[in-house]
Amino acid sequence: MLEAFAISDPGCVRTNNEDYCLIRPDLGLYVLADGMGGARAGEEASRLAAETVVESVGGARSRDSQALLVAVEEANRKVLEASQGNPELEGMGTTLVVALETGGHLDIASVGDSRAYLMNEDGLRPITDDQTWVNEVGRPLGLDENSLRTHPMRHVLTMAIGTTTPLTVNYYSVPLDGRALLLICSDGLHGVVDSPDIERILREARDGTALETSAQRLIEAAKEAGGPDNITVLLMRKVA
Secondary structure, three states: OEEEEEEEEOOOOOOOOOEEEEEEOOOOEEEEEEEEOOOOHHHHHHHHHHHHHHHHHHOOOOOOHHHHHHHHHHHHHHHHHHHHHOHHHOOOEEOEEEEEEEOOEEEEEEEOOOEEEEEEOOEEEEOOOOOEHHHHHHOOOOOOHHHHHHOOOOOOEOOOEOOOOOOOOEEEEEEOOOOOEEEEEOHHHHOOOOHHHHHHHHHHHHOOOOHHHHHHHHHHHHHHOOOOOOEEEEEEEEOO
16 A cells, blocks of 8 residues: 655646646556646646546556556547647647556656656665657767756657657656655756755655655755745655
């Protein structure tokens, strides 16, 4: 059984919030989406993708890795259809990270650059791989990290829900044992707060701090760093 808490904040610059997060412990399902697009399109894309995943997994005969991947593909189809059928939503898309509890593991599917991290006795490590120009093109070309931070392509996604078919979905299986902690977040956190600072806050959670308190501290850290984007944090840990 998992304990989970999620919080989302528009940040310090934007007036709207295009992030969308759903926690469904009855399904063992945890979803975060970070939308993009003009006007209300980003908000619609993230909401539609997240709700489609919940509907698909909830209706599956077996809640397993296959059901998870089918749900992500269905979310892509639904967002694409909505975008093509409404000029106001044209070009919308969203990142997506979905975690599904299966026995003693979490099956995780990701598209885009929202991330999942695992925090345990060995420290903080990323689980997911960003589908971005920086990660898939810039680093393999040998560009240093300082150059990548200011590169004009640094915000470009190579994959997103609702923008292409076929879709490339990254899949991971992660054991959640003992005092391990899982963080899922949008780039409003990981793109602004350095990993050592995220780790420091999460270490407090492993030492007994309430998930709600740790999640709020992560939001505050992002806002203290300027909060240029929407910030969403989802924390999970195993309970006896």
